[in-house]
Amino acid sequence: MTQDRPDPHFTPALDAGAVLAQLSAYRSLDAPTHGGSVLSYVYDSGLAELDELAGRAVQLALPVNGLDPTTFPSVALMEADLVSFGRTILHGSEAVGSVTSGGTESCLLAVKAARDRWAAAGPADGRPRLVLPASAHAAFHKAAHYLGLDLEVVPVDPVTGVPDGRDLIGRLDERTALVVVSAPSYPHGVLDPVVEVAAAAAERGVPCHVDACIGGLVLPFWAEAGGVAAPEWDFRVPGVSSISADLHKFGYAPKGASLLLFADRELDLERYFALTDWPGYPVVNPTILGSRSATSLAAAWAVTTALGVSGYTDLTRQMVAATTEVTRCLDQITGLRVLGEPAGPLLAVVADETVPAEDRVHPHLWAAASARRGFILQGQPALQQTDGSWLPRSTHLTITPATAGVLPALTATLHESAEEVRGATVELPADLPVPDPATLAAGARRSGDLDLTQVLALIEALPRDVSATLLSQFLAAFTAPSS
Numbered sequence: 001m002t003q004d005r006p007d008p009h010f011t012p013a014l015d016a017g018a019v020l021a022q023l024s025a026y027r028s029l030d031a032p033t034h035g036g037s038v039l040s041y042v043y044d045s046g047l048a049e050l051d052e053l054a055g056r057a058v059q060l061a062l063p064v065n066g067l068d069p070t071t072f073p074s075v076a077l078m079e080a081d082l083v084s085f086g087r088t089i090l091h092g093s094e095a096v097g098s099v100t101s102g103g104t105e106s107c108l109l110a111v112k113a114a115r116d117r118w119a120a121a122g123p124a125d126g127r128p129r130l131v132l133p134a135s136a137h138a139a140f141h142k143a144a145h146y147l148g149l150d151l152e153v154v155p156v157d158p159v160t161g162v163p164d165g166r167d168l169i170g171r172l173d174e175r176t177a178l179v180v181v182s183a184p185s186y187p188h189g190v191l192d193p194v195v196e197v198a199a200a201a202a203e204r205g206v207p208c209h210v211d212a213c214i215g216g217l218v219l220p221f222w223a224e225a226g227g228v229a230a231p232e233w234d235f236r237v238p239g240v241s242s243i244s245a246d247l248h249k250f251g252y253a254p255k256g257a258s259l260l261l262f263a264d265r266e267l268d269l270e271r272y273f274a275l276t277d278w279p280g281y282p283v284v285n286p287t288i289l290g291s292r293s294a295t296s297l298a299a300a301w302a303v304t305t306a307l308g309v310s311g312y313t314d315l316t317r318q319m320v321a322a323t324t325e326v327t328r329c330l331d332q333i334t335g336l337r338v339l340g341e342p343a344g345p346l347l348a349v350v351a352d353e354t355v356p357a358e359d360r361v362h363p364h365l366w367a368a369a370s371a372r373r374g375f376i377l378q379g380q381p382a383l384q385q386t387d388g389s390w391l392p393r394s395t396h397l398t399i400t401p402a403t404a405g406v407l408p409a410l411t412a413t414l415h416e417s418a419e420e421v422r423g424a425t426v427e428l429p430a431d432l433p434v435p436d437p438a439t440l441a442a443g444a445r446r447s448g449d450l451d452l453t454q455v456l457a458l459i460e461a462l463p464r465d466v467s468a469t470l471l472s473q474f475l476a477a478f479t480a481p482s483s
């Protein structure tokens with residue numbers, strides 16, 4: 001149907017210009033998505049032409065329904081190209097898989113496939129189990145929760161952020177449906193002992209998922225771009241059965257795209273849901289959604305195709321240089337240190353406990369001081385592990401190519417912010433009043449500022465189930481219509 005002639009029955013409530021003006025007004029409240037001042041959530045290549053290209057690809061794919069690639073073969077073709085690109089960079093010449101809506105969906109489906117294979121193999125008694133380090137992404141906790149698996153969380157070394165491979169291997173038994181390792185972990189940016197764990201898992205017939213959601217499109221280029229080469233973690237490693245790699249992170253695609261690849265076709269097939277036993281159309285879904293947009297797929301396809309290996313390597317070169325520079329800056333700041341040995345462009349910054357208390361820098365106060373200067377860093381609360389040890393509170397920095405363009409301002413901010421808060425601590429009242437989430441949400445909506453330092457301190461102080469419930473209530477109130 002063309003829309004050349006105005007439809008006489010169409011009486012718009014608001015004309016397009018006014019609608020877009022309202023959207024622009026809403027958008028003006030958002031954190032900047034470009035320019036390198038937000039060091040999490042957004043992955044800015046710094047290339048305006050890539051964003052332009054993604055937008056045009058979205059426009060082309062806008063009306064398509066990804067539900068049925070036989071009706072819309074463009075979906076199958078774009079997906080095959082992306083899987084092929086994944087095969088190249090992750091060294092899995094036979095790997096198979098799909099493009100999903102994001103890292104969480106890739107992780108959920110990796111767990112679903114492993115769970116169903118475990119069940120099909122003639123189950124041991126009890127529920128299937130997921131073995132993972134404490135640093136594995138929350139998406140795996142969500143997967144276990146949604147899919148009915150028990151979690152076996154293995155502590156990581158609080159100094160290096162890395163789990164001992166033997167601890168993970170020691171937990172593998174007949175109830176283990178899947179073991180997860182990260183390349184690298186989101187909280188600390190460090191690489192898990194993939195080679196050791198994958199080999200032992202294979203010996204025991206347990207699949208091993210490498211969560212490279214964040215690293216999958218940057219670590220493959222890191223050494224070539226001048227960074228320190230990490231040990232192998234991809235499909236070259238025997239025993240690695242699946243890998244997730246987010247196109248909407250260091251793939252520089254708009255949100256809504258991740259790759260999930262399997263070394264083994266049979267395991268890959270366990271990810272599907274198919275149904276002919278209902279009166280409607282025959283259903284076969286490789287991913288969680290039914291009808292699905294092809295826009296993110298098309299945008300990711302366009303960006304990836306335009307960049308190719310050489311484009312990603314060039315962008316990674318900028319990040320290697322920027323990460324070196326930021327690390328050097330942090331090394332010069334008394335009272336802070338980088339946790340462990342980051343394998344790529346993600347840094348977790350913690351207070352340096354080796355200096356006197358008055359010289360230490362509280363990482364969340366530091367983040368708040370940086371925010372006042374225009375750089376948004378991400379606070380991560382301290383966490384007590386199952387062995388009683390504490391993972392220190394930290395502030396997370398994701399370096400992107402756009403960071404390279406703002407290095408003088410960023411490093412000055414990191415220095416000045418540390419000066420400002422050095423020696424200060426966060427105090428919560430002894431008789432901790434549990435805040436009312438609705439009041440917090442109303443305040444945050446009105447003034448746009450939420451004291452994240454206090455929120456993180458509360459999370460550290462309250463039982464974790466209490467703070468999780470509070471967060472849900474807060475977000476429900478924050479997003480609800482105000483009248």
Ligand SMILES: *Cc1c(COP(=O)(O)O)cnc(C)c1O
Binds near residue numbers: 104211
């Ligand atoms: C981002 C991330 C995820 C989850 O991905 P989303 O795209 O946010 O759903 C999973 N694992 C790691 C290591 C990540 O960095």
